[in-house]
Amino acid sequence: MAVVRGGGIRLGLTERLALRDAASVTALLAVAVWAGSGRFAFFDPALAGYLGATLVAAFGTTYRLSAFWRRPASAVYARALAHGLRAPRQAWTVVRAAGRDLAAQRFIARRSRARWAAHLLLSLGTMASVAITVPLVCGWMHFVADGGAIYRVIVFGLPLGRFAIAGPLGWVVFHALALAAVAVVAGAGYFLALRLRTRALPGVTSSFHVGPLVLLLAVALSGLALPATRGSATLFLLAARLHEALVVVLLVGLPFSKLGHVLVRPLHLGAQLVRAPGARRTTCAGCGAALAPVAQQAAVERLLAARGFRFDDHQRHCPACRRRLVATAQSALLGAHFQPRTAGARPASPSRDQAA
Numbered sequence: 189m190a191v192v193r194g195g196g197i198r199l200g201l202t203e204r205l206a207l208r209d210a211a212s213v214t215a216l217l218a219v220a221v222w223a224g225s226g227r228f229a230f231f232d233p234a235l236a237g238y239l240g241a242t243l244v245a246a247f248g249t250t251y252r253l254s255a256f257w258r259r260p261a262s263a264v265y266a267r268a269l270a271h272g273l274r275a276p277r278q279a280w281t282v283v284r285a286a287g288r289d290l291a292a293q294r295f296i297a298r299r300s301r302a303r304w305a306a307h308l309l310l311s312l313g314t315m316a317s318v319a320i321t322v323p324l325v326c327g328w329m330h331f332v333a334d335g336g337a338i339y340r341v342i343v344f345g346l347p348l349g350r351f352a353i354a355g356p357l358g359w360v361v362f363h364a365l366a367l368a369a370v371a372v373v374a375g376a377g378y379f380l381a382l383r384l385r386t387r388a389l390p391g392v393t394s395s396f397h398v399g400p401l402v403l404l405l406a407v408a409l410s411g412l413a414l415p416a417t418r419g420s421a422t423l424f425l426l427a428a429r430l431h432e433a434l435v436v437v438l439l440v441g442l443p444f445s446k447l448g449h450v451l452v453r454p455l456h457l458g459a460q461l462v463r464a465p466g467a468r469r470t471t472c473a474g475c476g477a478a479l480a481p482v483a484q485q486a487a488v489e490r491l492l493a494a495r496g497f498r499f500d501d502h503q504r505h506c507p508a509c510r511r512r513l514v515a516t517a518q519s520a521l522l523g524a525h526f527q528p529r530t531a532g533a534r535p536a537s538p539s540r541d542q543a544a
């Protein structure tokens with residue numbers, strides 16, 4: 189945790205390690221751009237703004253990711269995930285859960301199928317656009333004309349394949365970004381409409397929720413404006429500048445906005461391992477009812493103790509037994525009589541002050 193002392197800010201260990209991770213990843217990315225673009229031979233200087241924002245996003249995203257995953261409470265699940273990935277049987281469970289929850293996002297379908305479809309369109313459209321544009325912006329991928337009808341694909345200086353410009357693959361290559369943008373418009377449009385329809389509910393239209401949707405919509409629409417304005421140099425330039433400015437805002441704000449939840453989601457896989465149905469559970473010290481998994485209970489006790497909270501036996505009781513314990517203590521202290529009488533409760537003898 190960052191602490192303000194004597195006018196300066198002293199960073200805690202987690203922040204220092206996160207800064208180290210962020211600086212290393214950004215430096216590695218810069219080296220990869222230099223090496224992967226043939227020492228900038230295939231880097232397009234017109235895309236320098238995009239590249240600057242990509243480097244800033246790499247720094248911010250790694251910082252947030254590293255700091256979040258290192259926090260003691262998240263580290264419990266991060267460790268469970270790392271351990272699970274090393275154990276062959278658990279690794280398969282993790283892979284299946286990742287397919288179901290991260291790739292197919294099936295948990296959203298429980299709320300509504302339309303919401304699920306919209307989220308898939310929004311997330312896959314955004315991820316596809318980033319996966320296509322980042323290698324182009326970094327100079328890692330470019331196309332070389334091979335005669336008038338064929339393009340060769342060069343990735344990291346190596347020929348990866350070729351396709352006919354007028355063929356079906358050529359069509360997909362040249363329209364992939366536009367298709368991704370249509371998916372983003374559909375997904376972001378659905379969620380915006382949903383929020384506006386339910387705007388009477390508190391917080392539904394807060395800038396935290398609406399801001400990223402409006403931004404993604406604007407990025408996708410300005411992207412779609414590029415092929416649409418190819419006939420006019422002025423309009424194309426306007427659309428190109430607008431798209432660049434919006435992408436810079438998106439990339440720089442990414443780690444600090446709601447979209448940053450993408451970085452946290454995989455921890456859920458670790459939580460699933462800790463809370464797996466077969467996991468050993470603690471039992472209530474009062475009535476013997478099954479409580480949280482042993483690993484989770486131990487982690488909560490350890491984390492609270494590290495923060496100076498010690499509840500002794502209290503945490504090992506189920507909520508009903510906790511209420512009973514509190515009632516028993518109050519009854520003993522105040523001499524109150526509960527109906528039916530609480531077992532073991534003895535009215536306290538009046539103090540000297542009360543007697544006086």
Ligand code: HEM
Pocket residue numbers: 235238242313314317318321322325362363365366368369372404407408410411412414415428431435439
């Ligand atoms: C939601 C995410 C995004 C969507 C939906 C999107 C969509 C688009 C579309 C539809 C185009 C036009 C393609 C064409 O001309 O056929 C485009 C162009 C472009 N995009 Fe994006 N984009 C997104 C994010 C990004 C990001 C993150 C970057 C950079 C890292 C980026 C960099 C570019 C570049 C360099 C161009 C070409 C610009 C030009 O020709 O001047 N985009 N984008």
